[in-house]
Amino acid sequence: MDSQLKAKLDHQIELERLYSNNELMPRMRKVFEDFGAKDDLAALGIDEKVGMAVLIQMALRKRCPLTTLVGLVRGYCETAQEAMDEVHKCVEAGLVTWSGTEFITVFTMPADVQQELDRFQYPLPMVVRPRHITNNSQTGYLASGAKGSVILKNNHTEDDVCLDHLNRVNAIKFTLDVDTAIMVKNSWKNLDKPKEGETHFDFQKRKKAFEKYTQHAYHVIEKVCQEGNEFYLTNRYDKRGRVYAQGHYINPQGTEWNKACVHFADQELIHE
DSSP: OOHHHHHHHHHHHHHHHHHHHTOHHHHHHHHHHHTTHHHHHHHHTOOHHHHHHHHHHHHHHSEEOHHHHHHHHGGGSSSHHHHHHHHHHHHHTTSEEEOSSSEEESOOOOHHHHHHHHHHSSOOOBSSOOOOOOSTTBOSOSSTTOBOOSBSTTOOOOSOOOHHHHHHHHTOEEEEOHHHHHHSOOOOTTOSSOOTTOOHHHHHHHHHHHHHHHHHHHHHHHHHGGGOSOEEOOEEEOTTSOEEEOOSSSOTTSOHHHHHHEEESSOOOOOO
């Protein structure tokens, strides 16, 4: 194995480690567990699954309507009333506050953890060609145990899915137009003023989300291109059979800026 290929393989394993360590829900759960949340919930008489779900969802959402939070923990309880009672226990224990109209988080992620989550909670591009997919639970990533699904969200099936097409699109090599990424300003729609009916809080939240996205996009671009400006994107189906590239910050199916930044690595001149 030549040194350049070895460097790329090592870099790919590092990218996969970053993503594996920062998958959103497991990472947030680990933070709360490290702070002793399991023992605290047991001492407070709060169901562990419900209590952890409340802590994680509120740290993620910051504010949440009553019906939404109860709905999020409903799956851990036999009835909606039981879910409501458990949420009420969380309020009484000070795990979350109730403003009279919505729940407000008490606990947030440490700043360094939140920054890593923002950057690496989504699957990253690959700097080497993805593994050949042979079943519906594979992802194309190199790490052993990199299990997932070729279907997005909770729509996994063992029924026949066209894996040949995923392997074809996974094998397409891309490159970044660095000049465009740097010189052209990213933009989202409707950031100049609040939408009709949008609160000032929600407007500011949306603007902050854009600023964070742009900041982290540049960091991920720098990280991916560390061993050369060539990469691959893994792809998955949705339940309708549409194919989506798995790159949150680097994606030819994203915004106009995202599309402009991604080119085919192997380009050909087409003559009329």
